[in-house]
Amino acid sequence: MSTQDTDFVIEGHGDISVGVHGAGASGDGSASATRITPGNALRPEDIALEISRGQVKPTEDVAEFALRVGDDGLILAQRLGHWISRAPELEEDIALGNIALDQLGHARSFLTYAGAAWGKSEDDLAYFRREHEFRSAHLFEQPNGDFAVTIARQFIVSFYQYELYTKLMESTDATIAAISAKAVKEVDYHRDHSAQWVLRLAGGTDESRARIIQGFKLVWPYVDELFEDDDLTTRLAEAGVTVQPSSLRAEFDRLTGNIMAEAELEIPGVPQALGGGRRGKHSEFLGYILAEMQVLAREHPGASW
Amino acid sequence: MASQNLQSVPAELSPEEQEREAAGEAYFDRIISEDSRIEPRDWMPAAYRKTLLRQISQHAHSEIIGMQPEANWITRAPSLKRKSILMAKVQDEAGHGLYLYSAAETLGQSRDQMMEDLIAGKARYSSIFNYPTISWADMGAIGWLVDGAAICNQVPLCRASYGPYGRAMVRICKEESFHQRQGFEILLELSNGTPAQKQMAQDAVNRWYAPSLMMFGPPDDDSPNSKQSMAWNIKRFSNDELRSRFVGMMVEQVRVLGLTLPDKDIRFNEETKKWEHGPLDWNEFKEVLAGRGPCNSQRVERRREAHENGAWVREAAVAYARKQAQKENAA
Numbered sequence: 001m002s003t004q005d006t007d008f009v010i011e012g013h014g015d016i017s018v019g020v021h022g023a024g025a026s027g028d029g030s031a032s033a034t035r036i037t038p039g040n041a042l043r044p045e046d047i048a049l050e051i052s053r054g055q056v057k058p059t060e061d062v063a064e065f066a067l068r069v070g071d072d073g074l075i076l077a078q079r080l081g082h083w084i085s086r087a088p089e090l091e092e093d094i095a096l097g098n099i100a101l102d103q104l105g106h107a108r109s110f111l112t113y114a115g116a117a118w119g120k121s122e123d124d125l126a127y128f129r130r131e132h133e134f135r136s137a138h139l140f141e142q143p144n145g146d147f148a149v150t151i152a153r154q155f156i157v158s159f160y161q162y163e164l165y166t167k168l169m170e171s172t173d174a175t176i177a178a179i180s181a182k183a184v185k186e187v188d189y190h191r192d193h194s195a196q197w198v199l200r201l202a203g204g205t206d207e208s209r210a211r212i213i214q215g216f217k218l219v220w221p222y223v224d225e226l227f228e229d230d231d232l233t234t235r236l237a238e239a240g241v242t243v244q245p246s247s248l249r250a251e252f253d254r255l256t257g258n259i260m261a262e263a264e265l266e267i268p269g270v271p272q273a274l275g276g277g278r279r280g281k282h283s284e285f286l287g288y289i290l291a292e293m294q295v296l297a298r299e300h301p302g303a304s305w
Numbered sequence: 306m307a308s309q310n311l312q313s314v315p316a317e318l319s320p321e322e323q324e325r326e327a328a329g330e331a332y333f334d335r336i337i338s339e340d341s342r343i344e345p346r347d348w349m350p351a352a353y354r355k356t357l358l359r360q361i362s363q364h365a366h367s368e369i370i371g372m373q374p375e376a377n378w379i380t381r382a383p384s385l386k387r388k389s390i391l392m393a394k395v396q397d398e399a400g401h402g403l404y405l406y407s408a409a410e411t412l413g414q415s416r417d418q419m420m421e422d423l424i425a426g427k428a429r430y431s432s433i434f435n436y437p438t439i440s441w442a443d444m445g446a447i448g449w450l451v452d453g454a455a456i457c458n459q460v461p462l463c464r465a466s467y468g469p470y471g472r473a474m475v476r477i478c479k480e481e482s483f484h485q486r487q488g489f490e491i492l493l494e495l496s497n498g499t500p501a502q503k504q505m506a507q508d509a510v511n512r513w514y515a516p517s518l519m520m521f522g523p524p525d526d527d528s529p530n531s532k533q534s535m536a537w538n539i540k541r542f543s544n545d546e547l548r549s550r551f552v553g554m555m556v557e558q559v560r561v562l563g564l565t566l567p568d569k570d571i572r573f574n575e576e577t578k579k580w581e582h583g584p585l586d587w588n589e590f591k592e593v594l595a596g597r598g599p600c601n602s603q604r605v606e607r608r609r610e611a612h613e614n615g616a617w618v619r620e621a622a623v624a625y626a627r628k629q630a631q632k633e634n635a636a
Contacts, residue, residue, distance in 0.1 A: 044386075074385075078380060081379040082379075082380060084379060084396065085395065086614075088614070088616075088619055090399050090403050090406075091403070092618075093396070094399045094400060097392055097396035101392050101393060104389050104392065107385070108385050123384050126385055200625040201625075203625045203628060204621025204624045205621050207617050207620075208617055208618065292380050295381055297384070302499075303498055303499050303501075304384075304494065304498060305491075305495075305498075
């Protein structure tokens, strides 16, 4: 800050020096409420640093698993990000934005870690893979629909993720455990947010009740896929890296069932979709999501941003 | 005198009420002359209340409409880190809108009413948000220039005489500083990137420079409300004064960026000790303000759509809360 400006700046906030004169005491960027990672929690940058120092490297199997969990978060964040500036009220612009940010944060950590197995960065994985190389489950790519569909999707996601991350905190892979320990606290809040809205919409007006019933009908076909075991999860469960997805189902059913019962909602009796996301078989939606997400990065291959 | 613009006290007031009015007015004048703070329950001149309501609600609307041009790039942000920062930034703006609507509500107008006015096209917001964001570099230029100009405008407002407004601005300014730096950083990265990236950055600076200077409002001799706002300690510096300071800061920072400002007339006037800039197209400013900018209709339509699509959700929340309260009363 030049002396000419000093009468104009109130100490402690609001300068626009951008470090041109040195950062100074005012306008400390770290004072922002937008800090994504408070305290000493693990950030994707920390993982990247550990990787570059050769301190951590996932096995091929662990990387493949991290890709699944990371892609779930990334694709959901991409969907949720669309709500920002379009939500039913300002508080929900903020809440859905927060959930999107959390999901993106988890995805960045998992993808950064996965990439270490193949010498790739989080951005290499996010922007330069093709549809069949993504490992997200179908639920995460389902369209936002109206607010009820988004809430129904989020309700399933957050109760599933809570069970998964809770178990992953005990993982024999220290990085997976550390990422999950941070994620579980945030997902706990997502559970609360979506459960509250399920209750409100189911118990609100006739219209909101009809919409949440319809919302659950649309997303429920994608529940089973989340809990499917396969060769990879079997190997990793034996190694103590993760648990079999099927082992999470009972607690998921119990906890979501409690909320659904309180909301006087039936579990929709809809057929379960075939899935296949973990093997790179996706619905029609993913192509469009990726086209939008990747367009700019692919226009400038090799550029840094 | 601080309250000279006050409409005369209505004649039907009883002597007692007149006395209370006079005491309130004396208190208000003293607070203003001491450069201290007026709080929501204090007496204030009707015109002071009206001026503040207009200014704070316009500011809130600007935050809310201002989310749109940046939200436009969330899904296409070219790296995950940038996506995350941009999401956080647009989310901050929703937060700023909330504090400001809350500050305005302390003056007696409901958020619903303000939202209705915005959607009906009765309320104004910063006209800069009626320009389109056509490239990623616009995220940088908006952060650096638009948020930079906003900070120049807003830091003095932290000392505004109306308490809730000043306090809201303290928090907002902290976050805006972060926004401005991330915009600068985007441009710096682009400027040091490939030739195509550098070109993208320069193009964005070229497009956002003049509109950002116009954010300070019309020249002083064409700004009818400024004088009274300064007398009331709402505004601290004139439009031209702030604009000149802003230009001085940008001149210095654009060199670090390795870019140029599209204004060959920028100079430091040794006599007045002020920065001067080339002529601005105030006709365009008035056109955009009058609703004829590139995106006016699109921006208001998006807000209307979100508000109307969300009506059933808000109604559900109210109905649910009412039912819960009834249950609790019955229990």
